[in-house]
Amino acid sequence: MLEQMMNSPTMEYMARGLHAASLRQEVISNNIANVNTPNFKRSTVRFEDLLAKELGMDDDGSLLKMVRTHDKHLPFKPFGKASPAIEEDDTTTMRVDDNNVDVDIEMAGLAKNQLWYNTMATELGGYVTKMKNVLTSGQS
DSSP: OHHHHHTSHHHHHHHHHHHHHHHHHHHHHHHHHTTTSTTOOOEEEEOHHHHHHHTTBOTTSOBOSOOEEETTEEEEOOOOOOOOEEEEOOSOOOSTTSOOOOHHHHHHHHHHHHHHHHHHHHHHHHHHHHHHHHHHTTOO
16 A cells, blocks of 8 residues: 555656756756857757646646547546656857857756756655655654
């Protein structure tokens, strides 16, 4: 039973979210480190939109109508496990040396990612605390 509680979809989604934020931190740090490297193209991490598709959400946050049903089965969503993907942005150029890293944009992305990571870590900690309270029936 403990294994089922700790391997819940909530734990899995939060763990994947933390992994994506950690990867995004590395990618942004790499972009900043290469700000003066000629011909360097910045990279980004895609995850949230992939997770939204996995959960059956449309771009505007509404549910997709992609649930398949059979008259004798419960509905299920035919989605895989979304994982963060690194993508190179080769569509723009910021300088004459073909580098497209803007330090201001990267620093803003770093701050946003840090807030997102802290929020996910806090939520995961709260979830674990709730599970602990359920297991101990609120006793210390």
